[in-house]
Amino acid sequence: MWWTKRCAAVACAALALLALTVCATLPTAQPRFVFSGNDLGFIRPCGCSKPVLGGIARRAGMLHLLRQEGPLVPLSTGNLVAESGVQQQVKLEHMLFAMNAMGYKALAPGVGEFGLGLDYLRGIASLADFPFVCLNATQAGEPVFARSVALEGTAWRVTGLVPTDMNCADVVVEDPVAALGAFAAGLDAGTELVVLWNGPEEMVEKLEQALPAARRARTVIAVACVGDAPRPIAGAASMAVAVGSKGRDLLLLQADAVPYWRSIRLEESVVLDAECARILDAYRDVVRGENLVSGNPRSSSAAYSGGASCRECHEDCTTALATSGHMRAMQTLERTRDERDPECVRCHVVGYDDSEGWTLEKPALANVDCEACHGPSEAHAQTQSVTPVSKPAPRSCLRCHDMDNSPNFDFDTYWPKIRHGK
Ligand code: HEC
Ligand code: HEC
Ligand code: HEC
Ligand code: HEC
Numbered sequence: 001m002w003w004t005k006r007c008a009a010v011a012c013a014a015l016a017l018l019a020l021t022v023c024a025t026l027p028t029a030q031p032r033f034v035f036s037g038n039d040l041g042f043i044r045p046c047g048c049s050k051p052v053l054g055g056i057a058r059r060a061g062m063l064h065l066l067r068q069e070g071p072l073v074p075l076s077t078g079n080l081v082a083e084s085g086v087q088q089q090v091k092l093e094h095m096l097f098a099m100n101a102m103g104y105k106a107l108a109p110g111v112g113e114f115g116l117g118l119d120y121l122r123g124i125a126s127l128a129d130f131p132f133v134c135l136n137a138t139q140a141g142e143p144v145f146a147r148s149v150a151l152e153g154t155a156w157r158v159t160g161l162v163p164t165d166m167n168c169a170d171v172v173v174e175d176p177v178a179a180l181g182a183f184a185a186g187l188d189a190g191t192e193l194v195v196l197w198n199g200p201e202e203m204v205e206k207l208e209q210a211l212p213a214a215r216r217a218r219t220v221i222a223v224a225c226v227g228d229a230p231r232p233i234a235g236a237a238s239m240a241v242a243v244g245s246k247g248r249d250l251l252l253l254q255a256d257a258v259p260y261w262r263s264i265r266l267e268e269s270v271v272l273d274a275e276c277a278r279i280l281d282a283y284r285d286v287v288r289g290e291n292l293v294s295g296n297p298r299s300s301s302a303a304y305s306g307g308a309s310c311r312e313c314h315e316d317c318t319t320a321l322a323t324s325g326h327m328r329a330m331q332t333l334e335r336t337r338d339e340r341d342p343e344c345v346r347c348h349v350v351g352y353d354d355s356e357g358w359t360l361e362k363p364a365l366a367n368v369d370c371e372a373c374h375g376p377s378e379a380h381a382q383t384q385s386v387t388p389v390s391k392p393a394p395r396s397c398l399r400c401h402d403m404d405n406s407p408n409f410d411f412d413t414y415w416p417k418i419r420h421g422k
Helices: 002-014 016-024 056-067 086-101 118-125 176-185 201-209 274-289 307-313 315-321 325-335 342-348 370-374 378-382 394-399 411-418
Strands: 032-036 073-076 137-139 148-150 156-161 192-197 220-223 239-242 249-254 260-265
Touching (some): 032 220, 056 274, 073 192, 086 118, 086 274, 156 176, 176 192, 239 249, 307 370, 325 342
Parallel strands (some): 032 073, 192 220, 220 239
Antiparallel strands (some): 148 156
8 A cells, every 4th residue: 555655755745845855865765767658659649639748759858857856767568569560660669769868777578569579579679778678478488588687776676577368479478476476586685676567457466466575565566557647556565556558658656665656747848859859750751761651451442533523513511611620631740741651641631541542642632621521422523413422420520530639529519610511
């Protein structure tokens, strides 16, 4: 129940100046850990909706601020990416470059990283200035990465654990509870431990029980958690924390006798770090260079005729929509050089997943033009309406106006802004 102690820390913080002096003069000088994890591919904020949270450049900017108060030990619980494919690889590599720049001390590769394949993962481990740690994954009886790493100049060691249901060819995953128990039993009493856990929060209690009783309250267990802001895990016997997700937050933890923690939201006001902004630009260049925007799978569809053809007959609709952001959605991406990124383009053009939809060769289908909602309508246009056109239902908006990109979407407030037709 260490989180109840947080009240002490918060009260302390509330006493502002006085608190600063008190905290600063506490005898313990434990490292200040900063945890991230479960970035799930969010190398940058999407930027689709205010507030714009997170991204590597903003995270690095925040670390600069935090370092003004003293040194930091940034650690990641993994799942920087959640899917496989070339773009995820490019992304992971650039996230590692950014983590080098941010001075990370260890990464526990998770289900997402192992999902890219062990050979690939081993290959890119050399790009990182910090070790990959994993206690319970082996190949032919040998650990696939360092089982743990000592933090220089401190009594602390960092290890990582993946869940047994992880899927990676040739890799055997030992039971994390048993692996941790055996590992902890071999540590000398003076060694302090951080466990980066890439599995479900519900397992924390079992992991704690694997630790010798005397060690429990002194061990930090950081969990790559799906969900909201970072927080201590209620009821935990260890200093267990959930680290947040999608790169929007950081969790600061100083494992003093009275542990101090802070959940840090990476708000728009944080000044972006120039080096990580350049890394992001380099990422965009590779995405462009590899022409990833043309490589998406498409299902066969009817022919599109382009919004210009609709305008001949539907003048009223055209006028009503002329000033809509939908009609400038591609320009929006051009402003940030994201117009070649499939992860952005797919919602900012007509029919990205369709065989007859937008491609680089069909710039007339850029923007969220008429057929992005009404569907491929060339037959209708050519037969002067004999062939009917679909009238989109309100829920069709959610395909693009999803929780990440349009969290405030509500049909009744959005539709009046683009109302047209009868
Ligand atoms: C040659 C003229 C012409 C062109 C080109 C044309 N339409 Fe139509 N459209 C009509 C007429 C006529 C109707 C039926 C009368 C009405 O509702 O305005 C119609 C009806 C519609 C309707 C209502 C359908 C319904 O079932 O009530 C939609 C939606 C529509 N058109 C969309 C489009 C889109 C999208 C395009 C461009 C791909 C397009 N139209 C191109 C003439 C045209
Ligand atoms: C193909 C993806 C897509 C679909 C489907 C879609 N939208 Fe959008 N919408 C966007 C994008 C992208 C933007 C931001 C455009 C910009 O400013 O660059 C946007 C912006 C908007 C805006 C604010 C800007 C404006 O146009 O004035 C409104 C309102 C809106 N959408 C309403 C709707 C409604 C209502 C529906 C469903 C009937 C819908 N959208 C369906 C992608 C979509
Ligand atoms: C799932 C669909 C989807 C994806 C993917 C997507 N967008 Fe958007 N984008 C939208 C929608 C919907 C809006 C309108 C949000 C609103 O106003 O509620 C929008 C709005 C925006 C805006 C704000 C436009 C303005 O001026 O108001 C920017 C900037 C933007 N998107 C950039 C991006 C970038 C960059 C990416 C890729 C990293 C991206 N989008 C990926 C759907 C998407
Ligand atoms: C963001 C999605 C979206 C875009 C873009 C869009 N529409 Fe619509 N359109 C709708 C929806 C939703 C309706 C209302 C359907 C209903 O009333 O059931 C509608 C209705 C219409 C109607 C009237 C249908 C009727 O009989 O009431 C016409 C005609 C039409 N749209 C044509 C166009 C044309 C032409 C364009 C391009 C200039 C366009 N739409 C762009 C979503 C869209």
